[in-house]
Amino acid sequence: MIMNKRGVALATDSALSVRSPLDGFSAHKIWHSATKIHSLSETAPVAVVITGSTEFMGFPWSTVVEIYRNEMRRETYDELRSYGKSLLEFLQRSTIFGNSENQARHVLSVVTEGLDYVSEKIEAKILRHRRERGGVDKNRERALFEEILEDQRQLMANRREQENLPSDYDRAFRLRYEDIVKSSVYSKCWTYTLEGDENRFKGLEELSWDIILGWFKRESGLWSSSGESELAIVGYGEREEFPSVVVYSIQGIANDCLKWFEKSRYEVDWDHQAELRVIGQGGAIQQFLGEADRRIVESLAQQIANAFVIVLRNLVSSDKYISEDIREGTTKILQIIESLSTSEIITELIMESSRTEMLSVVASLPLVELAYTAEKLVDFTVFREQFDFHRPTVGGAIDLAVLSKRQGLEWVRSTQRNKS
Numbered sequence: 001m002i003m004n005k006r007g008v009a010l011a012t013d014s015a016l017s018v019r020s021p022l023d024g025f026s027a028h029k030i031w032h033s034a035t036k037i038h039s040l041s042e043t044a045p046v047a048v049v050i051t052g053s054t055e056f057m058g059f060p061w062s063t064v065v066e067i068y069r070n071e072m073r074r075e076t077y078d079e080l081r082s083y084g085k086s087l088l089e090f091l092q093r094s095t096i097f098g099n100s101e102n103q104a105r106h107v108l109s110v111v112t113e114g115l116d117y118v119s120e121k122i123e124a125k126i127l128r129h130r131r132e133r134g135g136v137d138k139n140r141e142r143a144l145f146e147e148i149l150e151d152q153r154q155l156m157a158n159r160r161e162q163e164n165l166p167s168d169y170d171r172a173f174r175l176r177y178e179d180i181v182k183s184s185v186y187s188k189c190w191t192y193t194l195e196g197d198e199n200r201f202k203g204l205e206e207l208s209w210d211i212i213l214g215w216f217k218r219e220s221g222l223w224s225s226s227g228e229s230e231l232a233i234v235g236y237g238e239r240e241e242f243p244s245v246v247v248y249s250i251q252g253i254a255n256d257c258l259k260w261f262e263k264s265r266y267e268v269d270w271d272h273q274a275e276l277r278v279i280g281q282g283g284a285i286q287q288f289l290g291e292a293d294r295r296i297v298e299s300l301a302q303q304i305a306n307a308f309v310i311v312l313r314n315l316v317s318s319d320k321y322i323s324e325d326i327r328e329g330t331t332k333i334l335q336i337i338e339s340l341s342t343s344e345i346i347t348e349l350i351m352e353s354s355r356t357e358m359l360s361v362v363a364s365l366p367l368v369e370l371a372y373t374a375e376k377l378v379d380f381t382v383f384r385e386q387f388d389f390h391r392p393t394v395g396g397a398i399d400l401a402v403l404s405k406r407q408g409l410e411w412v413r414s415t416q417r418n419k420s
Contacts, residue, residue, distance in 0.1 A: 001049065001234065001245065002370045003266070004274040004363050007404035008234055008243045009370035010049055011378045012036040014396035014415050035415065037401050038065045044076045045408040046083050046235035047401070053229045057097040057106060057252055061229065067096070079237035081265070084246045087233070091250070091258050098253040106227065106252045107177050107216075111184045113225055114215050115208075122148050149207045156214030165257060170213055173255045181212055216254050219261050227252050230263070236405050242268040243403065245277065274363035367402050371412050375400050 002009045014034050034054050038061070040046045050061045068090050077083055091097065125148060126141050133140075166172070174181075185208045220228060234245040244267035251259040266275045365373065378398050400412040 001232065001278070002274075002276045002362060002374045003234075003243050003245070003268050004365060004370065005242055005268055006365075006367045007370070007402055008047075008245075009367065009374040010037050010047065010234070010399075010401045010403065011371070011374035012049060012051075012399050013378055013382060014399060034396075035062060035399060037399055037409075038062060039409045040065065040069065040083060040087070040233065040235075041072065041076070042069060043074045043408075044083070044235065044238070045403055045405055046080065046233065047403055047409045048087075049232040049234065051230045051232075053225075053227050055227070056091070056229065056250065057102045059097055064091070064097070067094075076238050078239040080233060080235055080240060080244050081246055082237065083235070084231075084233040084248060084262075087231075088248070088250075088258065088260055091260075092253070098256065098258075103252075103254055103256070104177070104180065107254050108180050108184070109227060110215055110225055110252070110254070111181055111212055114212065115184055118148065118152055118211070121152075146207070149211065153207060153210045153214070156211055156218055159214065159218040159220075160261065161218050162257075162259060162261065165217060169217065169255060169257065173213060173216065174209065176255060181209065185209075185212075216257075216259060220249065220251065225251060235403055235409075241405065243405075244268065245275075274359040276359065276362060367404060368412075371400055371402050 001011075014036075036050050036054075038048050038050070040048045048065060054061055056064050068087060071090065072086065075086075077086065122145050125144050129140065129144060130136060182205065185205050228249060228251045230247060230249055232245050232247045234243065236243055244265065246265045247263045249261045249263050253259070264277075266277055268275055362370070362373070375398055382398075397413075397415040399414050401409055401414070402412060403409050
């Protein structure tokens with residue numbers, strides 16, 4: 001996604017990664033038929049770019065957006081952020097997506113995936129323990145299991161909690177999904193408890209409840225849920241002359257509450273006349289934008305920082321006459337530098353300088369050139385994945401569109417439209 005004062009260029013691949021519920025959602029199927037760019041309004045210059053899961057509560061996002069667009073009709077808002085809030089309110093109140101059966105399926109999916117993630121960490125640690133000790137120690141392995149659960153609980157507790165949840169959320173969640181959670185925890189935890197030790201299992205179950213509640217109340221990050229989507233709302237409010245984008249993470253509805261977080265917001269104005277942002281997977285694009293040289297820059301920055309410290313130390317310890325004020329001031333500067341990550345600061349300054357230079361070029365590009373630049377960046381990501389051993393998740397035809405205040409969303413190339 002590339003923006004300047006003229007408008008926005010949107011480019012996405014068409015790869016769709018589907019996880020099977022068999023084998024703990026570990027089985028994947030890749031299709032190359034997904035459309036990830038959609039118009040969000042019948043009349044306003046606003047679009048949505050969807051990455052991650054292409055479904056919401058079992059419904060394709062294309063269907064969800066179409067239903068929202070038909071319901072909103074010609075309604076417009078002064079600010080772009082209001083379109084995002086309107087979409088979130090629609091998802092929360094709609095009875096089509098969030099009925100009780102869909103919510104129960106969603107809870108089971110998240111709990112299953114989450115416990116599988118925790119189990120993998122447990123098994124890896126236990127295998128490492130067995131190799132180090134040359135045998136099996138059941139008591140120690142059960143202790144390791146509890147330690148990992150406690151670590152996960154602490155990590156989740158430090159994540160940002162969703163705002164405006166009901167005060168009785170925890171109690172209501174436990175009452176509503178007790179059978180689902182208890183059976184899932186039992187299948188994962190019982191083998192790590194002392195056989196027949198019901199009290200120990202109850203302790204593990206309670207610890208697991210804290211973690212699971214965190215999955216539904218707090219921002220993700222410990223593991224990737226197959227049901228989590230990232231939505232970038234991009235375009236213009238009625239009173240906005242320059243484009244902006246708001247990015248949301250949306251997981252689903254559980255306990256009658258939509259889980260969502262605003263991840264970031266970017267805008268173009270007179271002082272900041274261009275922006276280039278990656279929505280979804282963008283490691284290769286970051287490399288193209290300078291990250292490929294980051295290790296070289298970091299090495300150079302480290303050398304600069306080390307040289308600077310050596311010069312200051314030599315100055316402080318020099319036998320040559322310098323005034324006490326200079327010596328004292330130099331000592332304080334040296335202490336400050338040694339207490340900071342000086343090489344990291346220098347690295348960021350160099351990288352930011354490179355990025356600023358690139359954005360100054362982006363700011364002057366016509367809209368059509370923005371579009372083809374965005375296309376080449378996605379194409380580069382597809383090319384880069386050919387040299388990775390992991391399963392490629394970017395690929396297929398590239399959809400390309402531009403968005404402007406006067407013309408709205410215009411397709412430069414659309415795979416689905418060409419097929420039709």
